[in-house]
Amino acid sequence: MKKIFLLLGILVACLATWGSVIVAYASNTPAVVLTPTPTVQSTATVKIIDDKLATPAPEVAQSVIFQGSSTKPEIALTFDDGPNPVFTGPILDILGSNHVHATFFCVGENARDYPEMVARENREGNIVGNHTWDHADLTQASDTMIQNELVDTNKVIQSDSGVAPVLFRPPYGAINTAVKAQAQQLHLTPVLWNIDTQDWSRPGTDAIVHAVLDNAGNGDIVLMHDGGGDRSQTVAALPQIIAGLQQRGFTLVTVPQLINDMQ
Numbered sequence: 459m460k461k462i463f464l465l466l467g468i469l470v471a472c473l474a475t476w477g478s479v480i481v482a483y484a485s486n487t488p489a490v491v492l493t494p495t496p497t498v499q500s501t502a503t504v505k506i507i508d509d510k511l512a513t514p515a516p517e518v519a520q521s522v523i524f525q526g527s528s529t530k531p532e533i534a535l536t537f538d539d540g541p542n543p544v545f546t547g548p549i550l551d552i553l554g555s556n557h558v559h560a561t562f563f564c565v566g567e568n569a570r571d572y573p574e575m576v577a578r579e580n581r582e583g584n585i586v587g588n589h590t591w592d593h594a595d596l597t598q599a600s601d602t603m604i605q606n607e608l609v610d611t612n613k614v615i616q617s618d619s620g621v622a623p624v625l626f627r628p629p630y631g632a633i634n635t636a637v638k639a640q641a642q643q644l645h646l647t648p649v650l651w652n653i654d655t656q657d658w659s660r661p662g663t664d665a666i667v668h669a670v671l672d673n674a675g676n677g678d679i680v681l682m683h684d685g686g687g688d689r690s691q692t693v694a695a696l697p698q699i700i701a702g703l704q705q706r707g708f709t710l711v712t713v714p715q716l717i718n719d720m721q
Contacts, residue, residue: 526677566611
């Protein structure tokens with residue numbers, strides 16, 4: 459019995475010693491601090507890839523041309539983002555063979571690179587307008603940048619064609635009072651559109667044709683593109699658009715003629 463008590467005493471002593479060691483270790487171990495993982499926010503920005511119409515500021519809407527006279531069967535075909543060495547030529551060929559004139563809103567960089575195309579547009583009776591130097595959203599630009607975008611483009615178009623632009627199409631249809639003021643100083647009339655073929659998205663030739671023919675009305679301004687991407691569908695759709703509009707009794711005119719006939 460004494461041996462049993464002796465063994466129990468030794469066991470209790472050992473357990474006490476072991477416990478004190480554990481406590482001592484725990485008291486000297488630094489606490490682990492769990493910090494929350496920071497939320498990673500994407501730095502990607504949304505880029506507008508083409509001409510989805512923005513809503514002009516209300517204070518400038520009345521001074522922007524969207525449409526011609528609702529009483530005259532005239533329609534203006536317009537082409538943005540050129541000139542392009544692959545697609546502008548065929549579009550001019552189609553217009554010429556049908557004795558039709560259109561309005562081309564040229565990007566300054568492209569006009570600089572393909573001056574012969576700008577000269578041909580003008581020579582064949584089409585109108586060449588200003589579409590900024592590099593397709594910038596001017597409502598996000600300073601007054602100086604707006605002025606540079608428009609002035610530099612005017613200069614290169616006049617150098618190419620011998621004619622100073624009188625029309626201006628703001629990329630994305632984005633225009634506010636600051637943009638309007640700079641355009642007025644340069645005697646540029648802002649022109650938008652009221653039929654958007656969305657040909658920039660390559661919806662198919664038939665879709666481009668129907669976008670025009672299914673919505674055509676007096677005084678319409680049709681938006682298409684001869685640059686900024688693969689415009690083969692636009693080229694393929696153009697003869698059908700011209701034929702369809704003429705069969706319905708519409709006369710195809712330039713934007714300046716559309717504006718003159720509003721008076």
